[in-house]
Amino acid sequence: MKILFITQYFHPEVGAASARITDLAKELASLGHCVTVVAEFPNYPTGKLAKEYRWRLHRWEKLGPLHILRTFVIVSKRRNFFQRMALYISFMCSSILGGLFVPRFDVVIATSPPLFVGLCGYIVGRLRGAKFVFDVRDLWPESAVVLGELKNRWARRLAERLERMLYRKADRITVVVPGFRSKIEARSGQKNKIEEITNGVDAEVFVPDVRADLHRKRWNLEDKFVVLFSGNHGLAQGLFSVMEAAESLRDYRDIVFLFVGEGVEKEALLRRKWERSLDRTIFLEAQPHSRMPSIISMSDVCLVPLKKNDLFRNALPSKMFEYMVCGRPIILSIRGEAEILIREAKAGIPVEPENAGEIAGAVLKLYTEKSLRRTLGGNGREYVVQKFSRKQIAQKLEGLLTGLCGRRESDL
Numbered sequence: 001m002k003i004l005f006i007t008q009y010f011h012p013e014v015g016a017a018s019a020r021i022t023d024l025a026k027e028l029a030s031l032g033h034c035v036t037v038v039a040e041f042p043n044y045p046t047g048k049l050a051k052e053y054r055w056r057l058h059r060w061e062k063l064g065p066l067h068i069l070r071t072f073v074i075v076s077k078r079r080n081f082f083q084r085m086a087l088y089i090s091f092m093c094s095s096i097l098g099g100l101f102v103p104r105f106d107v108v109i110a111t112s113p114p115l116f117v118g119l120c121g122y123i124v125g126r127l128r129g130a131k132f133v134f135d136v137r138d139l140w141p142e143s144a145v146v147l148g149e150l151k152n153r154w155a156r157r158l159a160e161r162l163e164r165m166l167y168r169k170a171d172r173i174t175v176v177v178p179g180f181r182s183k184i185e186a187r188s189g190q191k192n193k194i195e196e197i198t199n200g201v202d203a204e205v206f207v208p209d210v211r212a213d214l215h216r217k218r219w220n221l222e223d224k225f226v227v228l229f230s231g232n233h234g235l236a237q238g239l240f241s242v243m244e245a246a247e248s249l250r251d252y253r254d255i256v257f258l259f260v261g262e263g264v265e266k267e268a269l270l271r272r273k274w275e276r277s278l279d280r281t282i283f284l285e286a287q288p289h290s291r292m293p294s295i296i297s298m299s300d301v302c303l304v305p306l307k308k309n310d311l312f313r314n315a316l317p318s319k320m321f322e323y324m325v326c327g328r329p330i331i332l333s334i335r336g337e338a339e340i341l342i343r344e345a346k347a348g349i350p351v352e353p354e355n356a357g358e359i360a361g362a363v364l365k366l367y368t369e370k371s372l373r374r375t376l377g378g379n380g381r382e383y384v385v386q387k388f389s390r391k392q393i394a395q396k397l398e399g400l401l402t403g404l405c406g407r408r409e410s411d412l
Contacts, residue, residue: 001405002034004105004130006095006120008088010039011063014261014286015232016199016318017137018044020176021111023202027394029065036067036105038098038120040091045262045286047077058098071098081149092116099124106405109174111135113143115159118166131404134170135197136180139311146311147235164188172404174397177337179314197397199318200388205293206325208381212298219282221298224256225367228299228328230292231319233263238307238333240265243272244356245363246281255367257281260295296326300373301366305333308353316341321388324380329373331362347380 005025009018021037029035041053053059053070061068071094074086091114099108099120108130110121118134125132141159144150150159167173167188174197175181181194216222227246233239239259246257257280259269266283273281287295296302302323306312313336320338323330330348332338339350349365351358366373 001107001401002103002105003028003036003401004099004102004108004124005035005037005039006099006108006110006117006124007037007039008091008111008114008117009044010037010042010068012288013042013044014289015044017111019289019318020137020199023200023390024197024394024397025066026064027391028398031394031398033398034067034105035065036069036102038069038071038095038102040073040087040095041070041075043073043075047075049075057094069098069102071095088114088116092120095120096123100127102128104128105130107131107133107401109133109135111137112166113138113140115140115162115166118170119162122166122169131171132169133172133174133401133404134166135174136184137176139180139183139314142183143236143311146309149235172400174400177314177316179337183314195400197393197400198388199316199321200390200393201318201321201325201384203325203385203389203391205290206296206322207293208297208327212294215294215298219258219284221256221258224254225252225301226299227255227257227301227303227331227363228260228296228323229258229303229305230260230287230295231317233259233261233266233269235265236306236312237263237265238305238354239269240272241333241354241356242303242305242359243269243276243278243281245359246278247276248356248360249363250278250280252364252367253280255280255363258284258299260284260287262286292322293326296323296328299328301331301363302328303331303333303359304338304348305359306353308335312353313337321384324377325384325388327377327381329366329376330380331359331366333359345380345383347376347383349376 007021011022025035041049043049057072059070074090076083108121108125110117112118121132141150173194176199185191249255304320316338324347332342332348332350333353342348349362351362
């Protein structure tokens with residue numbers, strides 16, 4: 001098959017969205033398919049363009065077997081609502097234009113959020129006579145409304161109408177967690193075209209890394225008990241409860257909380273650090289995805305928090321799989337499907353979301369029980385390798401696409 005992905009975020013950008021599509025595209029190419037990706041000029045999370053992308057509308061690149069068409073976006077460092085809309089809409093326009101000039105393809109997979117990418121996929125697929133697969137990583141605009149990012153009533157109604165239209169027009173809908181299925185069915189009336197293509201991890205890349213000690217030396221973390229959070233420092237993560245937990249443990253001089261990444265809440269978190277003199281909370285900028293196995297491996301415990309909201313009962317954050325496959329025990333402050341998974345895998349300690357006392361208690365339990373850390377970490381790696389390797393997930397997606405497209409002339 002000839003497959004086109006349209007995604008706002010792609011390698012070398014960091015984050016779950018970029019990792020998901022980058023890995024799936026590579027795996028599908030390794031299975032013998034011709035894969036092209038339309039993605040924005042790389043700018044996340046810095047909001048800056050490298051010089052090779054300035055004053056250009058597009059740029060063709062190669063990433064191994066992948067053909068990459070980078071397209072124009074309006075970027076900014078500080079992203080308020082209007083700046084985000086400029087980013088999303090500029091990519092929507094440039095990616096639709098770019099999609100018209102991509103060599104022939106059988107199917108287009110558009111991943112959301114942003115929801116506008118779904119509209120790109122529908123338009124490009126319709127104009128080029130290709131099947132349209134709508135990949136739903138989060139329920140937008142619902143999540144934006146709950147987090148206070150989308151407050152305008154008319155904008156919300158318009159987004160909801162666009163969401164329902166894309167569900168109806170898609171030839172297939174893929175969801176990252178089972179809980180999305182019932183909500184999409186209720187909103188669209190579509191029941192027979194929804195498939196689960198979960199998040200996962202490349203189990204051959206994310207392995208316990210012997211180079212972890214080098215990172216401990218680099219950041220003066222030798223002989224420290226490292227509690228790691230990596231990823232988006234956003235509104236959804238509820239990281240102030242983690243800061244409160246760190247404050248309650250300040251008398252334990254060898255316990256360090258390490259935050260790796262960027263996000264809209266990072267400046268406020270840094271202010272809290274200085275206001276409360278939390279000198280054993282360390283904040284690092286976002287790291288290349290290739291470096292994360294070593295950073296995870298140097299930690300003793302990994303945190304997977306989200307705010308206390310029913311919206312997140314369906315969440316399965318991809319960082320959870322990366323932590324588990326690196327053999328690290330999890331402290332999970334999410335209710336719902338993630339808690340069910342962690343209990344089934346026997347890979348961590350679930351606690352109440354945004355409960356600083358329970359987070360601190362779980363940290364202390366793992367701090368004092370080394371054998372428990374080893375057992376939970378080993379259980380997690382075994383579970384993910386068996387059920388959530390990206391290779392297995394890509395094979396499932398391949399089966400879906402083959403069933404949708406059948407045997408095309410492009411296969412001959």
